[in-house]
Amino acid sequence: MESTLRRTWAEINLDAVSYNYKKIKEKIGADVKFLGVVKADAYGHGSVQVSRLLEKEGADYLAVSSADEALELRVNNIKMPILILGHTPKEQVKSLIDNDITQAVTCKAKAIEYSEEAVKCNGTLKVHIKLDTGMSRLGYICDKGYFDTAVEGICNACNMPGLEAEGIFTHFAVADELDEESDAYTKHQFELFTSVIEAVEAKLDKKFKIRHCANTGAVARFPETYLDMVRPGLLLYGYGEFATAMGLKPVMTMKTTISTIKIYQEGTAIGYGGTYKTDKITRIGVVPYGYADGFLRAFSNKCSLYTKAGPAKLRGKICMDMCMIDITDMPEVDVGSEVEIFGNNNSIDEMAAIAGTIPYELTCAVSKRVPRIYIKDGVITEKELLLRG
């Protein structure tokens, strides 16, 4: 289904993805592999389009969250290795094997399940062993008295029929936080990770092909953690302080247009709950962008959208499909005028800070009814509307 209406849209600058990829490659060096994290539809940017580009650029691996996300890439003819970071129900093991998809193994119970299923269908499931070194989420626990149990469990998993342990990985909890305590925590996670690997490799007399742990924060700050492969998400999309420091480019620009303009008298309540009252004659622009498009209601009365005459303050509560901005004294802003929600003029990092959240949440929140407009070599190459039909 193609979008025809010019109303609200997300511009996805694939040239910026290429640029960021090359810059990150320069930083990590030729000997370190690159895994692009494209889970959650590539943080809202479109996993198929981003993966296609990374494949063409020569990236080594992709990571997604679920089997469905991985299969979506295969159906769209992405041939690169794909790692599923999250849980896959055992009923799907055959499909993973048939589609050459790599699965994370996060504990003994899953290792056994996956092994049994792989044997049942006479196949080999490629797996990466996941360690919980301090994130306290998925993975073999290995800290505080669990070291030996972890080493034994991982060795067992590596020896199970039907499983091929190609890699081993862990995830940092505070690599993007700048205080000393966080740095010490990350260092501890990393040392634990390498100690477990060393013990397992000694026991098995075999090396893992791909050891990886560096997310965005670690890619930016801890080169010693790169090992065989890095695993950035946010950095690739060009958001956050580390991207800014590296001179990377934000990939998404959210834009909308003014659909209606009204002039209200002083003392008029604007929107649900009447949370904003005009203090003078006020020119209000109604914009077709609401919380159903991904505009968190927490922004109500708190941020500005960027017009050609500068920032225009949000007035009243954000509705499901609309919001209202103050364009008093901005005569050049008219019906049909373009308004930037976030992008080069209105930084997504500053927007996220206003809502007390992180840029990840804002791009992931962009809903399926917002058409994605893809730009490559400076021109529009694709318009995608994610509604059925």
Ligand SMILES: *Cc1c(COP(=O)(O)O)cnc(C)c1O
């Ligand atoms: C999401 C995720 C990443 C990427 O994190 P960023 O902070 O976006 O770089 C890396 N590894 C795992 C396991 C993840 O879940």
